[in-house]
Amino acid sequence: MVRLTHDEIDYHAVTEAVRSHAAGAVVLFLGTVRELTAGRQTVSLNYDGYGVMATRTMQQLEVEACRRWPVVAVAIVHRLGHLALGDISIAVAVSCPHRKQAFEAGQFLIDELKRTVPIWKQEHWADGSTEWVHPGTGEVVAPATVEASR
Amino acid sequence: MVRLTHDEIDYHAVTEAVRSHAAGAVVLFLGTVRELTAGRQTVSLNYDGYGVMATRTMQQLEVEACRRWPVVAVAIVHRLGHLALGDISIAVAVSCPHRKQAFEAGQFLIDELKRTVPIWKQEHWADGSTEWVHPGTGEVVAPATVEASR
Amino acid sequence: MTIKVRLFARARDLAGADCVEVCVDAPATVGDVRKALLDHCPKLAPLGPHLFAAVNSSYADDLDVIPVGSEVAFFPPVSGG
Amino acid sequence: MTIKVRLFARARDLAGADCVEVCVDAPATVGDVRKALLDHCPKLAPLGPHLFAAVNSSYADDLDVIPVGSEVAFFPPVSGG
Numbered sequence: 001m002v003r004l005t006h007d008e009i010d011y012h013a014v015t016e017a018v019r020s021h022a023a024g025a026v027v028l029f030l031g032t033v034r035e036l037t038a039g040r041q042t043v044s045l046n047y048d049g050y051g052v053m054a055t056r057t058m059q060q061l062e063v064e065a066c067r068r069w070p071v072v073a074v075a076i077v078h079r080l081g082h083l084a085l086g087d088i089s090i091a092v093a094v095s096c097p098h099r100k101q102a103f104e105a106g107q108f109l110i111d112e113l114k115r116t117v118p119i120w121k122q123e124h125w126a127d128g129s130t131e132w133v134h135p136g137t138g139e140v141v142a143p144a145t146v147e148a149s150r
Numbered sequence: 151m152v153r154l155t156h157d158e159i160d161y162h163a164v165t166e167a168v169r170s171h172a173a174g175a176v177v178l179f180l181g182t183v184r185e186l187t188a189g190r191q192t193v194s195l196n197y198d199g200y201g202v203m204a205t206r207t208m209q210q211l212e213v214e215a216c217r218r219w220p221v222v223a224v225a226i227v228h229r230l231g232h233l234a235l236g237d238i239s240i241a242v243a244v245s246c247p248h249r250k251q252a253f254e255a256g257q258f259l260i261d262e263l264k265r266t267v268p269i270w271k272q273e274h275w276a277d278g279s280t281e282w283v284h285p286g287t288g289e290v291v292a293p294a295t296v297e298a299s300r
Numbered sequence: 301m302t303i304k305v306r307l308f309a310r311a312r313d314l315a316g317a318d319c320v321e322v323c324v325d326a327p328a329t330v331g332d333v334r335k336a337l338l339d340h341c342p343k344l345a346p347l348g349p350h351l352f353a354a355v356n357s358s359y360a361d362d363l364d365v366i367p368v369g370s371e372v373a374f375f376p377p378v379s380g381g
Numbered sequence: 382m383t384i385k386v387r388l389f390a391r392a393r394d395l396a397g398a399d400c401v402e403v404c405v406d407a408p409a410t411v412g413d414v415r416k417a418l419l420d421h422c423p424k425l426a427p428l429g430p431h432l433f434a435a436v437n438s439s440y441a442d443d444l445d446v447i448p449v450g451s452e453v454a455f456f457p458p459v460s461g462g
Contacts, residue, residue, distance in 0.1 A: 134377045
């Protein structure tokens with residue numbers, strides 16, 4: 001089960017979705033909005049997503065995890081839109097018979113999701129600027145607000 | 151925060167206990183009662199613990215995790231007593247600034263807990279026998295019920 | 301032929317639109333569309349070499365030919381999670 | 382001196398008690414108490430070499446001396462989690 005939402009993520013429901021008598025281990029990962037990044041202060045985030053492709057890519061990751069590990073169930077929910085400090089941006093839950101499998105599958109899912117799923121984070125810094133996070137583009141500071149006002 | 155309980159584990163509360171604006175990653179591990187072990191069917195489990203030492207050992211693990219990783223918070227709750235299929239026997243939650251740290255710290259905590267914390271599991275098999283699980287003692291089947299009736 | 305290109309995140313902000321139309325000769329490759337897109341929106345130049353392409357919700361290379369009726373998107377490196 | 386030894390899990394089941402008292406000469410080591418325990422409860426023999434010892438809630442070796450007034454426990458390999 002994979003899903004995008006603009007609402008708060010109910011990680012209890014995400015976790016219950018993977019619990020099973022066949023599983024001895026459940027691993028849940030939550031990504032939450034952190035206040036400090038390299039000394040800069042975040043006041044909020046905005047997430048944009050290419051919905052149909054993001055959903056499809058997450059489904060492919062679920063299939064791949066099930067191929068690599070004896071996964072009982074996977075549930076992934078990613079939030080889009082405006083998020084405040086501490087809010088949950090992503091919940092990944094996976095259940096397996098044993099714990100090592102569950103940890104490995106969980107880490108694989110979030111690592112690959114961050115690498116391949118077309119979703120983008122925009123920082124809203126405490127100094128009033130905003131910045132899309134696009135790793136590797138060399139645009140360390142890319143204030144869209146300044147850009148828009150030129 | 152570490153705790154033993156005879157009640158159902160509220161893993162939502164365990165998770166909320168570690169959420170923080172300082173953390174970008176939360177990892178929650180749940181151990182749940184699995185139905186099948188090496189082809190044998192479990193109907194329920196009983197957990198016994200040496201309470202004061204188990205609590206102290208879990209506290210030491212929390213300290214060690216905080217020494218090894220930039221942990222924001224740890225919460226561990228282990229259940230004792232009678233557990234039904236699917237019940238949660240343990241919840242381990244840890245939060246860190248970044249996800250790799252949180253996965254590593256979470257896996258360390260559950261691995262070391264299983265290795266060192268004085269808590270014991272007794273299988274109640276579908277054939278009516280019971281068996282304490284004591285790894286390495288060479289007593290593959292040690293039916294306490296049969297023993298007691300001799 | 302005219303191809304609608306969806307844009308996301310900073311690419312959308314730089315272009316000032318979430319979808320632009322470009323004209324290319326058929327059959328067109330992803331590289332053809334990339335070139336037409338950058339000609340059409342010079343402001344995308346700083347992101348040009350970093351833009352990923354997707355055709356019908358799958359990542360695509362510049363050499364891939366775009367089937368008629370496809371949904372095409374260009375976007376900068378992802379940062380979800 | 383008399384030392385109360387707490388027992389857990391299968392050790393408790395085999396001994397038929399969660400606590401037994403054994404007599405040892407002071408100062409006693411964990412090994413002394415282990416020997417006295419196995420003499421007192423022969424049914425523990427199958428677990429004997431596998432029993433872990435704890436003194437005041439810390440794991441202890443057979444060579445460790447037991448301070449007066451300590452809480453002593455013996456138990457089989459753990460299986461929590």
